[in-house]
Amino acid sequence: MPVLCSSCAEKRAVLKRPKTAHSLCKECFFWAFEEEVHQTIVSAQLFKHGETVGIGASGGKDSTVLAHVMKVLNERYNYGLKLLLLSVDEGITGYRDDSLETVKRNQQQYELPLKIVSYEELYGWTMDAIVKQVGLKNNCTFCGVFRRQALDRGAMMLKVDKICTGHNADDVAETVLMNVLRGDIARLRRCTAISTASEGEGVVPRCKPLKYAYEKEIVLYAYFKKLDYFSTECIYSPNAYRGHARTFLKDLEAVRPSAIMDVIHSGENLSVREGVKMPVQGTCGRCGYISSQALCKSCVLLEGLNRGLPRLGIGKHHRLHEKILSQQPLTQKEERKLKAVDF
Amino acid sequence: MCQVDEEYNGQLEHRVTPRVSKKCVKCKENTAVLIIRAGDAFCRGCFKEYFIHKFRAMLGKNRVIFPGEKVLLAVSGGPASSSMLSQVQEGLSRDAPKKLRFVPGIIYIDEGGASGQSMEERERAVAQLESVFRATNYHYHIVHLEQVLSLPSSVLEAGSSATEKPQTGSSYKAAVDQFIQTRKNQHPDLSVENAQSHPSSLSMQEVENGGTSPITPEQTQALQRLFASVRTLTAKEDLLHTLRQHLILHTARTQGYTKVMMGDSCSRLAIKLLSNISLGRGASLATDTGFSDPRYGDVVIVRPMRDYSSKEIAYYNRMFDIPSVFIPGLDTKAQDKASIQHLTESFVTKLQTDFPSTVSTIYRTSEKLNTACPPQNTHTQPSAKCLLCVCALDTKLEEFSAYQATLISEQLSQRRGPGPGFTPGTAAAPGLPPASSASQCCYSGGGQHQSCMTGEGGCCSSAKEPETVDLKSLLCYSCRLTIKDMTAEDALPQYILSEAERRKRRSQMREEISEFLLDEEEDEAILRVNGSL
Numbered sequence: 001m002p003v004l005c006s007s008c009a010e011k012r013a014v015l016k017r018p019k020t021a022h023s024l025c026k027e028c029f030f031w032a033f034e035e036e037v038h039q040t041i042v043s044a045q046l047f048k049h050g051e052t053v054g055i056g057a058s059g060g061k062d063s064t065v066l067a068h069v070m071k072v073l074n075e076r077y078n079y080g081l082k083l084l085l086l087s088v089d090e091g092i093t094g095y096r097d098d099s100l101e102t103v104k105r106n107q108q109q110y111e112l113p114l115k116i117v118s119y120e121e122l123y124g125w126t127m128d129a130i131v132k133q134v135g136l137k138n139n140c141t142f143c144g145v146f147r148r149q150a151l152d153r154g155a156m157m158l159k160v161d162k163i164c165t166g167h168n169a170d171d172v173a174e175t176v177l178m179n180v181l182r183g184d185i186a187r188l189r190r191c192t193a194i195s196t197a198s199e200g201e202g203v204v205p206r207c208k209p210l211k212y213a214y215e216k217e218i219v220l221y222a223y224f225k226k227l228d229y230f231s232t233e234c235i236y237s238p239n240a241y242r243g244h245a246r247t248f249l250k251d252l253e254a255v256r257p258s259a260i261m262d263v264i265h266s267g268e269n270l271s272v273r274e275g276v277k278m279p280v281q282g283t284c285g286r287c288g289y290i291s292s293q294a295l296c297k298s299c300v301l302l303e304g305l306n307r308g309l310p311r312l313g314i315g316k317h318h319r320l321h322e323k324i325l326s327q328q329p330l331t332q333k334e335e336r337k338l339k340a341v342d343f
Numbered sequence: 344m345c346q347v348d349e350e351y352n353g354q355l356e357h358r359v360t361p362r363v364s365k366k367c368v369k370c371k372e373n374t375a376v377l378i379i380r381a382g383d384a385f386c387r388g389c390f391k392e393y394f395i396h397k398f399r400a401m402l403g404k405n406r407v408i409f410p411g412e413k414v415l416l417a418v419s420g421g422p423a424s425s426s427m428l429s430q431v432q433e434g435l436s437r438d439a440p441k442k443l444r445f446v447p448g449i450i451y452i453d454e455g456g457a458s459g460q461s462m463e464e465r466e467r468a469v470a471q472l473e474s475v476f477r478a479t480n481y482h483y484h485i486v487h488l489e490q491v492l493s494l495p496s497s498v499l500e501a502g503s504s505a506t507e508k509p510q511t512g513s514s515y516k517a518a519v520d521q522f523i524q525t526r527k528n529q530h531p532d533l534s535v536e537n538a539q540s541h542p543s544s545l546s547m548q549e550v551e552n553g554g555t556s557p558i559t560p561e562q563t564q565a566l567q568r569l570f571a572s573v574r575t576l577t578a579k580e581d582l583l584h585t586l587r588q589h590l591i592l593h594t595a596r597t598q599g600y601t602k603v604m605m606g607d608s609c610s611r612l613a614i615k616l617l618s619n620i621s622l623g624r625g626a627s628l629a630t631d632t633g634f635s636d637p638r639y640g641d642v643v644i645v646r647p648m649r650d651y652s653s654k655e656i657a658y659y660n661r662m663f664d665i666p667s668v669f670i671p672g673l674d675t676k677a678q679d680k681a682s683i684q685h686l687t688e689s690f691v692t693k694l695q696t697d698f699p700s701t702v703s704t705i706y707r708t709s710e711k712l713n714t715a716c717p718p719q720n721t722h723t724q725p726s727a728k729c730l731l732c733v734c735a736l737d738t739k740l741e742e743f744s745a746y747q748a749t750l751i752s753e754q755l756s757q758r759r760g761p762g763p764g765f766t767p768g769t770a771a772a773p774g775l776p777p778a779s780s781a782s783q784c785c786y787s788g789g790g791q792h793q794s795c796m797t798g799e800g801g802c803c804s805s806a807k808e809p810e811t812v813d814l815k816s817l818l819c820y821s822c823r824l825t826i827k828d829m830t831a832e833d834a835l836p837q838y839i840l841s842e843a844e845r846r847k848r849r850s851q852m853r854e855e856i857s858e859f860l861l862d863e864e865e866d867e868a869i870l871r872v873n874g875s876l
């Protein structure tokens with residue numbers, strides 16, 4: 001006997017929502033999914049009428065669904081937003097080529113303007129060239145840090161007011177768990193925020209409209225909408241803590257499906273003791289980007305690459321920052337320490 | 344999408360193979376017999392000293408237990424709480440330097456009725472523990488979980504904290520001085536310790552009362568029905584924890600104890616912290632895992648074993664013959680993924696073997712959290728605290744939150760009516776604020792939500808809760824999840840249901856008279872009067 005949709009009670013249900021376990025027909029699922037994102041956007045006041053919003057587009061499922069839903073909601077509810085797709089080309093052969101093709105197709109399907117910024121034009125280095133120098137083991141540090149800035153620089157180039165990214169509920173919950181495992185209280189406090197306000201120069205405010213959307217529902221949405229996306233797990237192994245946190249979260253979800261939201265709820269309600277030291281946010285002495293150190297992570301990494309000292313950005317070498325900033329030469333001992341890399 | 348958007352690399356502390364040195368690092372004379380942390384090799388004597396010192400240091404640092412105060416030790420029979428008992432004995436012993444000066448008692452909660460043990464198994468376990476307890480000469484209380492069914496509903500009320508007791512460090516010192524002075528002047532011979540060394544008739548009587556005799560098969564069946572009505576092991580474990588706390592609290596109150604010592608080790612607390620996060624208990628994380636937990640007001644929970652790893656405890660117990668009793672729990676035979684709590688335990692344990700800093704890192708997180716979640720003092724009206732776990736309620740709809748998003752998802756998935764076809768028609772209202780206006784209150788967009796709610800109910804009308812005050816409205820986020828896993832709410836013990844009714848009546852009462860109440864405080868004062876009628 002076919003199960004009827006629990007929402008309209010007319011059509012046949014085609015799926016069971018991972019989030020609520022309700023059986024829904026295709027249309028009611030689309031409607032519920034979109035409506036939830038809409039509620040998130042208006043209740044958390046993510047945008048204002050007339051703003052230009054850059055959608056961080058990687059060609060992966062999250063950003064593809066985000067672009068689609070943003071386009072739908074902008075028209076349905078007359079948000080009055082100017083939407084555009086913003087992509088980063090890291091210069092990884094065989095990886096970005098395919099995903100960028102997907103983004104280009106998305107651009108045509110959704111009729112949204114697309115801007116691609118490449119690592120080469122921003123930093124003078126492609127990821128392939130970086131991997132050659134630093135080895136496979138450490139390159140994720142680079143592409144993570146560089147991408148974060150690349151989006152900002154691209155956004156500023158295009159005079160974008162806000163960037164929205166495809167981070168979903170699973171990502172947020174995973175980050176909460178990871179920060180607990182790492183004992184990183186400062187990030188633990190920040191990581192559940194749905195948007196970051198503009199702090200200082202060189203930072204465009206960001207938000208996560210899919211913050212409360214389950215990854216599984218994003219896949220269901222893309223599947224039934226027949227959205228075209230590129231399966232982009234980073235081709236290099238993910239960071240160990242995130243890997244553990246991810247496995248743990250998947251197991252939690254299997255035991256109790258609400259666990260993803262429950263972890264986020266916990267993260268949103270943590271209160272950090274007064275007097276616990278938080279890193280002071282300042283700006284980078286070289287590029288002006290937000291940074292708790294004298295030099296931002298990406299300038300340190302770049303300096304290391306350009307000087308042939310790749311370890312500079314990987315370990316903790318804060319006390320060298322002043323030296324680099326004032327262009328002082330490094331001692332031989334320092335040079336030796338920073339050169340060694342395990343591949 | 345790349346998995347790394349923040350710089351998280353190079354932080355893992357990998358397993359360090361300890362270098363076995365022959366000599367003890369402390370006295371540098373005796374041969375080391377064990378290594379606790381990488382590099383720290385101790386001889387037997389120095390390890391004992393280190394272990395004992397840690398316990399005193401924990402109590403000394405926190406200064407919450409007053410001389411002469413009655414302290415209830417919650418002993419489960421497991422290694423950590425058994426070790427705690429031995430530390431208290433050590434600290435109270437006649438020749439201990441910096442002697443502890445409180446009056447201890449012991450409580451054991453026999454949970455066999457919930458975990459399916461036979462009466463014989465339960466009696467055997469109780470007999471084993473009694474022989475351990477009797478050897479201490481302390482008062483002890485054997486309480487069966489069945490007794491939770493006859494608790495009075497007053498156990499759920501927060502007691503008023505003993506405000507006349509000094510709380511700060513300096514007044515603590517004054518209290519100690521006064522205690523010593525009083526003893527010198529008034530009872531030069533009779534010390535507290537002496538008084539304890541004669542097991543009182545009260546102690547024996549309690550054992551008889553609390554022993555196996557008063558538990559009828561009917562009570563055990565009622566308890567089993569209660570647990571059978573809970574569908575998941577996650578919720579069963581959570582409920583068991585709650586009921587256990589109620590029994591301990593009740594015993595402490597009726598027997599005049601003002602502190603309860605729990606034997607949670609640092610390994611246990613790390614697991615608890617992570618599993619509580621996963622259960623949605625983030626708001627009360629600090630009270631659930633910190634050194635002291637003041638949520639009940641008149642009885643404060645303390646966790647003096649929180650600096651010991653389970654490994655240290657195991658070494659100590661083995662080396663110094665501290666007896667412990669294995670008692671199977673709800674999840675003893677369960678698979679790794681049977682419950683959130685069990686899953687977290689095996690996750691942390693496994694991670695700890697690969698990365699020995701796991702437990703201490705998680706544990707340090709708990710120290711950076713705030714214990715004083717807004718209304719943790721007892722002057723808050725009881726309805727602002729969870730009916731079951733007595734933590735501050737974390738279900739207010741203020742900013743847009745995971746809780747609110749969940750309510751919306753539920754609502755949107757079970758809406759009755761025509762298909763989504765009507766939606767575009769209701770989209771007339773613009774969804775976003777104009778760029779110029781800084782902030783307006785509420786922007787409604789969806790079909791059925793039109794008006795803006797006022798008051799503390801929050802901004803977005805779509806997540807408005809049903810008007811009827813059900814049991815859920817009296818519970819915190821996480822306890823709601825537990826109740827949701829029950830087949831019927833009315834399977835809960837009577838004392839919980841009666842207190843729920845009473846709170847509902849009071850909140851209705853407040854609704855009726857709300858326009859005559861001048862401010863919040865007045866509001867509470869009136870409620871307190873009414874509540875005591």
Ligand SMILES: [Zn+2]
Nearest residue numbers: 005008025028
């Ligand atoms: Zn339907």
Ligand SMILES: [Zn+2]
Nearest residue numbers: 140143234345
């Ligand atoms: Zn990467």
Ligand SMILES: [Zn+2]
Nearest residue numbers: 284287296299
């Ligand atoms: Zn910089």
Ligand SMILES: [Zn+2]
Nearest residue numbers: 367370386389
């Ligand atoms: Zn020694």
Ligand SMILES: [Zn+2]
Nearest residue numbers: 729732819822
């Ligand atoms: Zn609760």
